Amino acid sequence: MAMNWRLFPPVAVREQTRTVNGRTYTGTPGSVVTVPEQDGQVLQANGWTFVAPSGPTSARPVGKTGLYAAHRGAQFFDEALGKLIVFDGQTWRDPLNGNAV
Structure with a gap:
């Protein structure tokens, strides 16, 4: 079963906006972003911090x-x-x- 993931965006400004699977995510330190699991895996590989599965x-x-x-x-x-x-x-x-x- 796929879940959503909650992630913290990276501190590095150049990594705070990322397009994954046709969806663009933007976040700044101190915010939390909820994304589909498959997008979360790519974001995490690019400096975003996994918090927990969510739903x-x-x-x-x-x-x-x-x-x-x-x-x-x-x-x-x-x-x-x-x-x-x-x-x-x-x-x-x-x-x-x-x-x-």
């Missing part, structure tokens, strides 16, 4: 195997909640307060 609550990883497995320490940016969450091995939690989300 709606229904897209949270649930399996124990695969690229987006729900393993202890897995991170996911839940777009419905508007926050990064972390899997503790049993439950997705808000890392700021430990509450289940």
Whole structure:
């Protein structure tokens, strides 16, 4: 299953705008950009920093195997909640307060 990726743009100004698969992405330090996974791979190879896979609550990883497995320490940016969450091995939690989300 393909997911969106959240990325931080690079500090180098010349790398802050990049066209990938016909889509142009622009970002500046301090911003976050959400892109399709296949575009994120190219952006990451060109100096952008991967933050976490992202999507709606229904897209949270649930399996124990695969690229987006729900393993202890897995991170996911839940777009419905508007926050990064972390899997503790049993439950997705808000890392700021430990509450289940």
